[in-house]
Amino acid sequence: MPVSYNSNDPVEIAPGVFHLGVQDQPNSFNNIPYLIVDGDEAVVIDPGSAKPEFYEVVAGKIRKAVDMRKIRHIIVQHQDPDLCAAIPLLEPHCAPDVQVHAPLEAKVLVQHYNFKAKLHPLDDDDTLAFGNGRTLKFIMTPYCHFIGSMVTYDAKTKIVFSSDAFGGFTGAADLFAGPDYPIQLTSFLGQYLGSKRALEFALKRLEQLAAGPGIEMICPQHGCIIPRELIPAYLDAAHNLHVGGEIDSLAAKHGITLD
Amino acid sequence: MNYRAVIDEILATALKVTLEKEQLAAIFKKSGINLDADMRVTVIRGDHKAALVALMQNLSELAVVKISAKQVIRRAGLTL
Ligand SMILES: [Fe+2]
Ligand SMILES: [Fe+2]
Numbered sequence: 001m002p003v004s005y006n007s008n009d010p011v012e013i014a015p016g017v018f019h020l021g022v023q024d025q026p027n028s029f030n031n032i033p034y035l036i037v038d039g040d041e042a043v044v045i046d047p048g049s050a051k052p053e054f055y056e057v058v059a060g061k062i063r064k065a066v067d068m069r070k071i072r073h074i075i076v077q078h079q080d081p082d083l084c085a086a087i088p089l090l091e092p093h094c095a096p097d098v099q100v101h102a103p104l105e106a107k108v109l110v111q112h113y114n115f116k117a118k119l120h121p122l123d124d125d126d127t128l129a130f131g132n133g134r135t136l137k138f139i140m141t142p143y144c145h146f147i148g149s150m151v152t153y154d155a156k157t158k159i160v161f162s163s164d165a166f167g168g169f170t171g172a173a174d175l176f177a178g179p180d181y182p183i184q185l186t187s188f189l190g191q192y193l194g195s196k197r198a199l200e201f202a203l204k205r206l207e208q209l210a211a212g213p214g215i216e217m218i219c220p221q222h223g224c225i226i227p228r229e230l231i232p233a234y235l236d237a238a239h240n241l242h243v244g245g246e247i248d249s250l251a252a253k254h255g256i257t258l259d
Numbered sequence: 260m261n262y263r264a265v266i267d268e269i270l271a272t273a274l275k276v277t278l279e280k281e282q283l284a285a286i287f288k289k290s291g292i293n294l295d296a297d298m299r300v301t302v303i304r305g306d307h308k309a310a311l312v313a314l315m316q317n318l319s320e321l322a323v324v325k326i327s328a329k330q331v332i333r334r335a336g337l338t339l
Contacts, residue, residue, distance in 0.1 A: 028277050028323040053326050171278040180275040187276050187327035245333050254339040 009063040010035065013217065013225065014157040020061040022054045027169035031082055032221050033058050034161055035065055037097045037132050042070040045152060045161050046077055046221050049086035058086060059093070066095040070144060072129060074100045074117070075136070077163035078149040079109035083221055089117040102127065103140060106148030121152065123150065139205055141165060143198035151202070153209060156217035160209065164192065165202055166234065168223030177224040182237055184223060194242040203238055210235070262307035265335050266292060266314065267300060268316050269328040274298055276327050286321060290314035 005011050010018040031054055034045040048058050052209045062068055065250075071094035079102070083099075087110075090100055102110040104121040113121055118133055122204040124140040137153045143166055152161040168177075168184030209215055210231065218226040218234070226234050253259055273283055284294045290313040291304040303331050318325035329330070332339065 027280055064295065111271040171276075183272060183275045183327075185273065187323075187330065190330050191326050227272065242330075242334075245330065249333055249338070 001175070002171070003175060005175055006173065007059065008058045008064075010065045012065075013219070014159060017159060018061070018065045019175065019219070019225070020048075021173065021175075022048065022057045023171070024054075028168065028169040028171040029082075030173065031221070031223055032223075033083070033086075034219060035062055036136075036157075037066045037070070038134050039084035039132050040070055041072050042066045042068075043073040043075060043128070043130075043136070044074045044090065044108070046163060047074055048092050049082055050089055051170070053087050054091050059090070067233055069095055071098055074098060075128070076100065076102045076106070076110060076150060077152060077161065077221070078146045079106040080146075080164075081113075082115050084110055087113050088116075091115050091117050098150065101138075103148035103150045106143075106146065108220055109148070110205050126148075126219055137237040139209070139213075140199070141202035141205065144202040145193050145196050145198075152207070153213075155213065158214050160206065160215050160218045160222045162218050164221060165189075166218050166223070166226055167220040174224050177226050177230055177234070181224055181226075182234075185234070186239070186241060188222065189238070190241055190243060191230070191246060192231055193241070193244055194247075196243055199238065199241065203235060207235060207242040240243050262311050263300075263303065264339065265331060266307065266311055267302070268331045270275075270298065270307065270336075272292070272327045272331055273321075273324040276323055277321060279321060282321055283324065285319060286317045290317050296301070308323075315339060 013019050016037045018035040024030050031048050033048045035044045045107045048195045097231050099120050100119045101120045104123050107121045122138045126138045128136045134156050140150045170184045216228050287294050291310045293302040295301050
């Protein structure tokens with residue numbers, strides 16, 4: 001497997017699982033959709049941006065990996081535009097019966113991306129089965145960083161698609177977390193997460209998965225993939241993350257005391 | 260308060276989260292902080308606290324670095 005990605009080629013990170021990352025060097029906010037292909041079916045997770053310089057890269061990579069008409073499902077793990085805005089651009093190329101799946105509380109927002117496909121709401125522990133029985137399980141991570149947020153577990157490859165959780169700020173197109181990733185992750189999540197309780201719940205759900213069926217990789221929507229051998233260290237680091245601190249800064253600036 | 264140490268830590272963090280080194284050096288320079296070719300602080304013109312305040316204002320042009328720097332400032336217990 002390569003150590004970095006480019007703007008032309010999807011990277012098969014596990015059998016039938018493709019990283020479709022788009023580098024965003026000026027903003028250090030790389031955008032990473034994923035594609036799962038199994039038999040005659042394909043699923044896109046967090047398809048990405050509507051900006052042409054992002055969408056065209058993603059579409060080009062999908063075309064290299066699969067006939068787009070095999071895409072039966074588009075999964076969005078929360079409502080943000082960096083992962084949902086591509087839905088209306090992608091859907092005309094997908095299977096005629098393509099469905100969009102989003103967490104229940106995100107559904108009312110996701111509809112406003114104005115696509116035609118049926119929008120299917122997901123709740124905790126819901127699953128999506130491929131025709132051959134492969135199953136994706138949806139694990140709600142409320143308030144991490146939005147009430148309608150989730151991660152997706154692929155039981156076949158033991159990959160967690162974590163969306164913003166375990167994301168990081170980097171302008172480099174590295175596939176896997178390197179020595180700077182702890183700071184890249186802290187710089188992003190320390191500011192974008194507001195609730196320690198929400199983070200702890202999400203981490204404990206992931207630890208249940210790790211102790212049960214196992215986690216082979218954590219694949220975030222920004223930053224770098226965390227491989228199995230690094231997952232315990234990153235779970236520990238995430239437990240020690242200080243989140244929601246912007247409130248403390250602004251409270252101190254404005255002379256506001258909070259409990 | 261060692262404002263120089265905070266400026267150094269903001270720079271060290273910045274170099275881990277952005278590849279836009281020219282823009283970063285220009286922002287530091289505009290804030291009265293000169294960097295050498297190896298991206299190390301050489302000279303801070305005037306008061307270090309004033310330079311840090313100016314840096315935080317000017318870093319809005321490179322949001323990812325400002326977001327990281329806010330956390331450095333918080334960890335140092337500073338309110339600017
Ligand atoms: Fe988000
Ligand atoms: Fe995101």
